Amino acid sequence: MSTPRAARSTASLRHRLAERGIDLSLLMLVPAVVLTTALFIYPFSYGIGLTFQPNPGIQEQWGGGVLANYRAFFGDAFLFDSIWITMRLALPAALFNVLASIPVAFKLRHRFRGKKLLTTLLVLPITLGTVLTAQGLQIFAGRQGWLNNVLVGGGLVDEPLKLVNNYWGVMFSLIISGFPFAFLLISSYLSGIDPSIDAAARTMGAGWFERFRRITLPLLAPGLATTFILTFVLAFSVFPSARLVGDAMGETRVMALMAYRAFGEQNDYPMASTVAIIMGVVELLVVAVVLLWRSFLYKGSTGGKG
Amino acid sequence: MATDTLTSTPPRAARPPVRKGAASRPPGQRALVASPTTWFVWFAVAVFFVLLLGILTSVVVDSLGKSWFGSWLPEVFTFSWYAAAWERFGMAHVIGVTLLVAVSVIVVSVLVGVPAAYMLARRSFPFKRTISLLFLLPVLMPPITYGIPLATVMYNMGLGRTLLAVILVNLVPSVPFVIMTMTPFIEQINPSIENAARMSGATMRTVFTRILAPLLVPGILAAAVLVLVRTVGMFELTFLVSGPQSDTLVVAIYRAMTAAGGGESRPLISSMAVVYTVTMMIILVIALRFISPTQLVARVKESRED
Numbered sequence: 001m002s003t004p005r006a007a008r009s010t011a012s013l014r015h016r017l018a019e020r021g022i023d024l025s026l027l028m029l030v031p032a033v034v035l036t037t038a039l040f041i042y043p044f045s046y047g048i049g050l051t052f053q054p055n056p057g058i059q060e061q062w063g064g065g066v067l068a069n070y071r072a073f074f075g076d077a078f079l080f081d082s083i084w085i086t087m088r089l090a091l092p093a094a095l096f097n098v099l100a101s102i103p104v105a106f107k108l109r110h111r112f113r114g115k116k117l118l119t120t121l122l123v124l125p126i127t128l129g130t131v132l133t134a135q136g137l138q139i140f141a142g143r144q145g146w147l148n149n150v151l152v153g154g155g156l157v158d159e160p161l162k163l164v165n166n167y168w169g170v171m172f173s174l175i176i177s178g179f180p181f182a183f184l185l186i187s188s189y190l191s192g193i194d195p196s197i198d199a200a201a202r203t204m205g206a207g208w209f210e211r212f213r214r215i216t217l218p219l220l221a222p223g224l225a226t227t228f229i230l231t232f233v234l235a236f237s238v239f240p241s242a243r244l245v246g247d248a249m250g251e252t253r254v255m256a257l258m259a260y261r262a263f264g265e266q267n268d269y270p271m272a273s274t275v276a277i278i279m280g281v282v283e284l285l286v287v288a289v290v291l292l293w294r295s296f297l298y299k300g301s302t303g304g305k306g
Numbered sequence: 307m308a309t310d311t312l313t314s315t316p317p318r319a320a321r322p323p324v325r326k327g328a329a330s331r332p333p334g335q336r337a338l339v340a341s342p343t344t345w346f347v348w349f350a351v352a353v354f355f356v357l358l359l360g361i362l363t364s365v366v367v368d369s370l371g372k373s374w375f376g377s378w379l380p381e382v383f384t385f386s387w388y389a390a391a392w393e394r395f396g397m398a399h400v401i402g403v404t405l406l407v408a409v410s411v412i413v414v415s416v417l418v419g420v421p422a423a424y425m426l427a428r429r430s431f432p433f434k435r436t437i438s439l440l441f442l443l444p445v446l447m448p449p450i451t452y453g454i455p456l457a458t459v460m461y462n463m464g465l466g467r468t469l470l471a472v473i474l475v476n477l478v479p480s481v482p483f484v485i486m487t488m489t490p491f492i493e494q495i496n497p498s499i500e501n502a503a504r505m506s507g508a509t510m511r512t513v514f515t516r517i518l519a520p521l522l523v524p525g526i527l528a529a530a531v532l533v534l535v536r537t538v539g540m541f542e543l544t545f546l547v548s549g550p551q552s553d554t555l556v557v558a559i560y561r562a563m564t565a566a567g568g569g570e571s572r573p574l575i576s577s578m579a580v581v582y583t584v585t586m587m588i589i590l591v592i593a594l595r596f597i598s599p600t601q602l603v604a605r606v607k608e609s610r611e612d
Contacts, residue, residue, distance in 0.1 A: 021431035025510060028421035032481055033437065035418055039478045040444050040452055047455025100350070107347045122351075125358060127586035129539045131559045132579040136361030139368050139576070146360055149378065176358065229446075237448030240541050240560055256450045256542070263546070269458045280451035287446065 047273040054270050069274040079258055079275065083282055086254040089167070089242075090235040091286075093174035097182040097231045098224055105187040119187075125180045133173050134244035137164050141172070169245035170252045174238060178231045185230065189223030190216075225294035229287050236283050255279040362583075369576035387577040394574065395558055397581070403469065404554040407544075408537045411476045412530045418477075419484030420526065424518070426485065427492035441482040449479065449542040457546040467549025475543040480536065484529045491525035492518075535589055555582050 017023065054068035064071040073079050104122070108115060128136075141147045141163040148160035163169060193216065201211045239256040246252030255275060263272035369387055371380025391397060425431070426438060444452065456475060457466070465471040495518070503517045541556045548557050559578045 021429055025429070026425065026431060029425045029437065031418040032422035032485065033440065035477060035481055036440055036444065039456065039474060041440070043456035043459045044452050046459055047452075050455065050458065103343070103347045104351060107344060118351075121355065124587065124590065127535065127539070127590045128362075128583060129556060129586065130541060131556050131563070132365060132583050133361065135559075135563070135572075135576060135579045136365045139572070140357075140360045140364040146364060146378070172357075176361070179354070233446065233448055237450050237542065239450060244560075244563060256448070259450055259454055260546075263454050263457070269454075269461075272454045273458065276451045276454040280447055283448055283451070284446075 048277055050270045051274040051277055055268050058268070058271060069271055072271065073274055073278060078253075082253050082255045082258045083278075085252065086236060086238075086256075086282075089170055089174065089238060089252065089254065090232055093171060093178060093235040094228055094232040096175060097178040098186070098228050100179060101183040101186040101227070102220075102224075104183055105190050108187060109190055123180050123184055125176055126184075128177065130173060130177060130240040131244070133176050134241050137169055137172055137245050141169070164245045166247050167251045170238060170241050173241035173245050174235045178234055181234065182227050182231045185227040186220075186223065189220055189227070192223075193219050222294055225290050229290055232286060232290075233283065236286075255282075365576045365579055365583075368573050369580045371573065387573045388581075391574050391577045391581075395562060395578065397578070400553060400555055400558045403552060404538060407469070407472050407476060407554055408534050410473045411480050411537045412533050414473075415477055415480040415484045415533055416526055416530060419481050419529075420488055420522065423485045423488035424492055427489045428497065441485050444478050444482045445486065449540075450546075452478065453543045453546045460547050466547060467552055469552045471547040472544055472552050472554065475547050476537050476540055478543070479540075480533045483533060483536065487529045487532065488522075488525055492522070495521050531589065531592065535586065538586060538589070555585070
């Protein structure tokens with residue numbers, strides 16, 4: 001491309017560029033690239049730059065010059081602990097959603113009456129949204145809610161359980177919004193596995209557990225990893241429910257809440273960006289670990305998928 | 307089970323007779339009495355549904371009742387909360403804003419995303435992998451990580467709290483989403499149709515409007531409905547840049563719940579939440595008529611594998 005004037009080829013420049021895949025139709029990509037660059041890449045880089053321009057207050061309190069924001073984040077236990085708090089919520093929630101979806105997806109794989117209805121009902125909670133789920137949990141699982149009424153009335157517990165405004169409230173909300181999503185993905189991955197492989201193993205005398213462990217699970221594993229990543233991302237950025245059904249300044253002081261606190265309540269944009277960027281880094285680390293694990297699995301197991 | 311299969315000599319009897327009466331069943335028919343694991347799965351699904359139903363009904367009952375404290379049902383039923391919420395929060399305006407934002411986001415993301423998806427599906431060009439990654443990143447990152455720097459940029463440019471800002475931030479995840487769902491969809495359209503059109507002298511524009519557009523309509527509809535669901539339900543990004551005049555429904559409910567002084571009265575919020583959920587469910591039911599969710603996700607999965 002750097003020597004377009006070279007006369008050795010009789011074809012025009014336009015023709016030679018087109019052979020390499022460069023022609024006018026590439027213009028169709030331009031709007032999407034421009035938009036993503038302007039609204040994602042630029043703000044993101046700007047945010048990274050902003051983290052090195054701490055506000056005077058932070059600089060005075062924590063020192064460290066341009067790194068003051070990072071010193072503040074890692075030095076302030078109130079902020080730093082939010083990483084652990086977020087992980088403690090997001091990892092179990094994502095794991096539970098994936099693991100619980102597997103048997104349900106298995107049972108719903110077969111054809112039976114009312115399957116479509118059941119699938120629709122399982123997927124429907126996606127529409128509820130965190131805000132309605134939070135409101136419902138507050139009313140239904142609160143001290144005076146139906147759930148506690150039943151539990152106390154049935155003699156199962158002596159006094160009302162505290163199920164909202166703490167860790168469990170947020171966990172329930174994450175499961176209600178995350179499980180349908182995980183189920184939807186996993187059942188689609190499951191439907192992508194050729195049933196004849198399973199049938200072949202069955203013919204050769206493999207029991208259900210053996211077939212699951214040696215056939216289905218290895219084929220499903222890449223899908224499970226993807227599902228885990230996507231549900232983890234959803235759970236990791238939990239924000240409204242941590243405030244509405246959680247204990248916003250204590251047990252469920254998640255990173256997103258900390259980032260918003262700096263952004264909306266303290267108007268400290270550099271600090272807010274710092275928390276947001278660290279949040280992204282932590283999330284990408286988890287995703288990278290899962291992807292690494294998946295890459296091992298993928299090579300080892302699906303070689304014979306064909 | 308394994309031994310059963312081994313002892314059964316005819317290969318057609320691969321489905322082992324494990325339960326009583328199974329022998330009289332023709333192959334392919336399933337037993338009426340399910341195994342314990344099946345019962346356990348159904349039990350878990352039932353528990354999930356009971357929780358879900360409890361959450362939903364309690365919000366509905368709350369929105370319809372007056373003076374509901376600790377008892378099973380409220381003492382008086384009334385529709386007055388809906389009227390009050392409609393007045394109090396300017397619901398007509400909020401719903402109008404929500405629809406306007408949703409429609410603008412759909413139109414722009416389809417117009418920008420579909421041509422890009424076409425290029426990614428049909429052509430090879432330099433830096434294709436980089437560009438694919440560029441479109442994948444916004445979907446993988448938690449919204450708040452790029453939302454905060456983006457919102458900072460918006461406020462710096464004086465766009466904060468405007469309708470335009472709300473539309474722009476919602477485009478960030480929507481455009482990649484349209485690209486990711488449309489690329490596999492375009493890939494499965496037979497390219498020889500386009501080639502035939504071009505052979506017959508159609509220009510690129512004619513190919514698009516006369517050949518591709520009609521074939522793409524189902525895919526575009528599916529993507530549009532999913533973008534609609536995502537945009538109406540998107541809390542984090544909208545919340546960061548919206549103001550009183552540009553709040554969408556979810557954000558308005560959240561603000562009402564967390565307003566200073568303990569928030570608005572509970573039934574008022576419940577009635578807003580019911581309006582929100584009913585809207586979302588109507589959208590999803592319409593969506594499920596147009597698309598088979600598992601099929602769409604399976605296509606997305608294939609595109610992720612490369």
